[in-house]
Amino acid sequence: MDFGDYESLLIEQRGNALILTVNRPRAMNALAAQVVEDLHRLTGVLATLGEGGNWPVRGIVLTGAGDKSFVAGADIVEMNSMGADAAAAYARRMHDVTLRLESLPVPVIAAVNGFALGGGCELAMACDFLYAGAGASFAQPEVNLGLVPGFGGSVRLQQRVGIGAARELIYTGRRIKAVEAERLGLVNRVFEDNESLLAGALATIEEIASKSPTAVANAKTAINEIAGLNVVDGLGVELESFRKAFGTQDSVVGRSAFVAKTAPDFPGR
Structure with a gap:
């Protein structure tokens, strides 16, 4: 199946899995407007999966390019030039992306290979579950900018870790490591390195592919x-x-x- 070409995304079909990589490693894969538009267009294409019994893939692995960052968050340089209405439109676009990921008829695994901060953490939480490399870290640090989560963090974080832990993480903006994220229930599994992280995510997709x-x-x-x-x-x-x-x-x-x-x-x- 042709999923299209995207300026900021890499797409690879491997076995029963589609590997989707946010590809801005020099910018820590931050969610610039172009990335958001590419994600919006791709999730629109992916939303057709399963129609008429057509199952070109059985699962999706979402990750980031390089070894340092999954998605480091929103592009603050771009956001700094926005007014409130433009910022809301930017957030609404990401709401569309996350809701589409949740509504896909196949599982989506976030393979978090580094920083998952702000919008990156929110994007990961829109996936069915999260796997993380040992060096991954998570945060909703918006309060450091005088902001609050805008891509779904206020909703999904409390669903994942409970309202008390979500309040603490959002109010403090504290960054937690993968092991702590696993203890809280944000992360399903922690892997020794990013190579075994991707292999583990792909293995889970193959396991699911044997089911109905x-x-x-x-x-x-x-x-x-x-x-x-x-x-x-x-x-x-x-x-x-x-x-x-x-x-x-x-x-x-x-x-x-x-x-x-x-x-x-x-x-x-």
């Missing part, structure tokens, strides 16, 4: 919809997701293969 595509997509949608609901409402969403999954061809194949004690060959529909 429709089941993974349905599970992702249900989990996102359930976030923040009470138990009764959440069970209602889960029940509808279960009903929908049961009616798929993947479910027929999977259940039949289990009974026959054979490996399922999921059609993805």
Whole structure:
């Protein structure tokens, strides 16, 4: 599948995974306006994945170029020339990007290979889960600039680590290392180095690729919809997701293969 050409992004399909790399290493992969526009255009293309049972990839790995930074945050030099309305439009564009990542029918893994600060941390949190190299670090340091998170940090950080820890990290702007981020629940796994980080993320995509595509997509949608609901409402969403999954061809194949004690060959529909 042709995903298009982008000035600030590198795209590589490897096995069942699409590796998406923010490619501004000299600027620590900061989210300049061009990067935001490239991400917005690409996520628009990716949003068509799964239509008509078409699954060109089974997962996405999002990372940054080089060994120092995943995404160091917004481009403060560019932001310094913005008025409030322009800054809000810039943030709204990133809201679109993060919401599209969350709504993709395939899992997205953030492979955090260095700094994930401000907008970089917010971009990572829009992924299904985060893997990190041992040298990675995370922060929402906007208070140091007289600002607050603008790309979803106020919402997603408390969903990941709880409201108390989110308040502390946002109010102080404190930077935490990968091991602490894992302890808080922000990061799923920490790897010894960035090479094993990427290998681990790709291995997880390959593991997921052996499962039913429709089941993974349905599970992702249900989990996102359930976030923040009470138990009764959440069970209602889960029940509808279960009903929908049961009616798929993947479910027929999977259940039949289990009974026959054979490996399922999921059609993805």
